[in-house]
Amino acid sequence: MSGATSTAHSVVAPSGRVKLLAGAIVVLYALVALVPLIWIGLTSIKTPPDSISYPPKVVPFLHFEPSIEGYCNLFNARSRQTADYLASLPPAKSDCEAITRSRSMVVVGPSNYVPRFVNSLIIAFGSTLLSVGLGTCAAYAFSRFKVPLKDDLLFFILSTRMMPPIAVAIPIFLMYRELGLSDTRLGMILLYTSVNVSLAVWLLKGFIDEIPREYEEAAMIDGYTRLQAFRKVVLPQATTGIVATAIFCLIFAWNEYAFAVLLTSGTAQTAPPFIPIIIGEGGQDWPAVAAGTTLFLIPILVFTVLLRKHLLRGITFGAVRK
C-alpha cells in the first residue's frame, strides 16, 4: 500500500495503483455477474404484474411494494373461481389465501414443490453418504495396499465420469425398467452414487496419501488391528477431506438435471426438472419460478462459502496439485 513497497518488482509486490485498478475491474465483473442472481431474488418478491412491467422495477419499496405472492403461488395449487363463489366464502385464513382470492382464485391444496424439494434432499444426501462411504474405503485401499492393476483401475474409475449422461441414459432406462428402479429414489441414489464415487475416490486418495503411514503402523504396534487403525487413526485425520468431498458430491447431486428429467416422471422427481414447469394461468408465473429458484439456490450459496478453499482440488480431480 505504501510507496515503499512499490519497487521494481511488479508481480512480487504490485504497486498500489496497479492493485487498485485490478481490484476495480474484478469488483466490476463480480457485480455485473451477480446481476442475474439478484434479479431472480428481486423477482421472487414481486407481484406477477410487477415482474413483467416495463421499464423494469428495481428497488423494493421505492419502485414496487414487496409481496409474498410468488412464494404463495410456489407452495399452493390454485384454481379459478367465479366472483359469486368467492363472495360466498368465509374470510381468508392466511395472507396467501387473501392474495389468491384477490386474483379470483382459491387455494385447492399444496403444490408439488415441497415433495420435489424433499426428493432432492433425500437423493442428494443419500447418494452423498453412499459415495463418500464407498469412496473412502476404496481410496484407503488404493492409497495403502498393493492392488493388482492399480493404475488401470484408477483410470477406469475416472473415465466413467467422461461418459455423456444421455449416452448411458438409454440402457440405464431399460435396465431400471426391468429392475423396477425407474422413478424411484433408490434408483436415483444409486445412479448419482455411481457418478460421484469416481470423484470421491480420486479426491480422497489425495487426502489419505498425505496422512503419514507411520500413524497407523504405530497404532498397530500398540495392538490395534488394521481396521481399528483405519477407524480410529485414519478417519479422524481425513475428516476435512471427507467433508470437502461430501460437499462436492452434494452439489453435483443437487444440481443434476439430465438423468432426473429422463429417468423420473413423478414420485422420485427432483427439483431441477420441476422448477421450470411451474406454470401459472396464461403462461409462466415468473415470481413463483423465481421463488422456487431462490429457495433452491440458497443451500448452494452456503456450500460455496464453506467450500471455497477446496474448490480447486474438487473441480480438477486433484489434477492440479496445490
Add this chain to the structure above:
Amino acid sequence: MRAPSVPIVHQVRGLSDRTIAWLFIAPTMILLLAINLFPLIWTIQLSFTNYRANRPFAPLRNVGIEHYQTILSDPEIWQRMQATAHFVFWTILLQTVIGFALAYLIDRKFRGHGFWTTLILIPMMLSPAVVGNFWTFLYQPQIGLFNYVVSFFSGLAPSSFQMLGDVTLSPWAIIIVDTWMWTPYVMLICLAGLRSIPDYIYEAAEVDRASNWRQFISITLPMCLPFIMLAVLFRGIENFKMFDMVNLLTSGGPGSTTELASITLKRAAFEAWRTGYSSAFAIILFVTVFGLANIYVKALNKVKAR
C-alpha cells in the same frame, strides 16, 4: 539415502490386508461396472439393432452397421455437429480469455480479493438447468432485463431483437449464458497456474531489466499454459456433451439453430424412441470425445514436459 522402509507390521490380528483391500474396493467396482460399464456395452450392442424402447416386444432385427452409415452420411447430423463445434469454440475462447484476465488481476492480491473471488465463483456452483430456465426470463424481448440493459446502452428498441427467437442471435444467447456460468471455472484453474510460478523467476527477470510485457510473454504465459490447456480440456469435454442448460434455454430452437449433438440424441432416444439409432449416435459421440481428448492430452503432455 534412507534405508527402504520395511513394513513393520506384517502379521496382525483381524483380517489380512489383502482381504481388506478386496473388501474395500469391491463395492465401488461392482457399482461402476453395473451402472457405467454394463450400460455402455449394452449401448454398443443396441446400436446394431432396430430396437425401440417403447416397443419392447417387437421382433428384434440385427441391422449391422446401418445406423452408423445413416448417421455419418446425414447432412443434418453434420449440421448439428457444426453447431456443437461453433458453441464449443466460442465458449472456450471467451471463457479462456476472460477467465485468464480475471485470474491475472486477482493474482495482484488487492484488498478483499478473497471475498470477491468467492462471489465470482457462485454462478458455476448453480444447477445448469435452473440457470438456463431463469435466463429465459432475462432474455424475454418485452420484459427481460437483458434486452432492457442492451437497449439502455445501445438505443435499440428492446423489442427489436429476440435473443432466443432469432436464428442468428440464439446461438449467441447460449454462448453468453455458458460464458457467464463457466468463466469462474477457467479463472480458478488459471489462478492455480499463476500461483504455481515461483517468485524468484520474476526477480531474476527484474535483475535482467525485462519489461512487464516481456515478463508476461516469456514467463507468465508459457508457465501457465499447461493449466490453461487443462481448463480447455475440461470445458471442451463438458460443452461437447452440453445438454441441461441448452435444453431449458432454447431446447434446440429456433428451428434447429441451437440443436447441439446431445439435444439431437435426446430427441432420437426419448421422443422418437429410435433406441438402436440413438445408441449408434451415442457411440459416435463418445468415440469422438475420447479421440479428441486423447489427441489433446498428448499435446498437453508435450507442453508439460517442456
